[in-house]
Amino acid sequence: METICKRFHFRIINNCIKRIIVVDKHKQSFDSFLKNFKKTVSNLGLKNSTQKDYILKILYFTDKHLSVEDIIKIAKQEYKIDMGIATVYRTVKFFEDLNIVKSLDIADKAKRYELNISLHHDHMICTSCNKILEFNDEIIEEQQKEVAKNNDFILNDHIMTIYGLCENCQ
Amino acid sequence: METICKRFHFRIINNCIKRIIVVDKHKQSFDSFLKNFKKTVSNLGLKNSTQKDYILKILYFTDKHLSVEDIIKIAKQEYKIDMGIATVYRTVKFFEDLNIVKSLDIADKAKRYELNISLHHDHMICTSCNKILEFNDEIIEEQQKEVAKNNDFILNDHIMTIYGLCENCQ
């Protein structure tokens, strides 16, 4: 059972959703996303910058979970732009505050960042090759609400990460 | 529906299990646990030390998730022992390798450690007061296996953390 969800560029396999980012197809939606973002920044009384734009663009057009160093490297290689590390840290933090970016802790290593504009999903991390797979499972989502309710806890967010061996590393 | 599981010092509420560590009751079981641990260390051709013993004891007799600094503080206050920070880092890492300790990443802060000798459980963290509640939910556990299976992933471990507001902070 496999369906392709064109709208969100997700492939749905047995209730699990893997994100497939098809860069070119996003082009148009990115432009409007960026425009919208810039407006939000203005409305907050803050200033736009090419750095913010590029960091957003880099996060938008990747299927990976990037560290701050990754972002700087991509900016340099793909866009021939040098960005100060402090700027990138400040910007991803700002994006987190705006709730358009989520951070992900991977054992021992630097924090990684990803855009938070698609469906909520969780992660499977291969402990051998460090590959990150994404999934979304309705039953787990529902059951979490149940658990929170039973503990008088107001659920705002959650992280779920499965560690193991991916197909190739077994 | 509420049962008390005396053996493991857990209270079971609506399928959710909260750990209640009753320190005194553990006394006897700790002694045998420690004995067993020391034997394991010997069998590995490694050496025991009072530092290892105390770190194990501190982790055993707490219901909190301790950072390395916490462990040093408790050692000093409760047991009048000074331990080098490097020793504590090395020891908790060693415990992790032995699979008797698990580490827990909390946003932005130092890693926290807990013993891994009881039932598997996950965490709910209050974003207001930082309190950590533990829970275990069979449906979620099962569904994770399902997800892993559907993605050709061999599940070894997982982390699940719910963020929200606890009863008191709402």
Add this chain to the structure above:
DNA sequence: ATGCATGCAAAGAGTTTGCACCTAA
């Protein structure tokens, strides 16, 4: 013109490592 944003470098926080000394076996 104003005030937020940037980049650099220095400072901080958390963790690891080298080394001389100590101690369990």
Add this chain to the structure above:
DNA sequence: TTAGGTGCAAACTCTTTGCATGCAT
């Protein structure tokens, strides 16, 4: 006796901050 353990300090990695300058509005 000797291999591993410990504590100190230095090193390292990741992240934050202060400040002069740059740039969007």
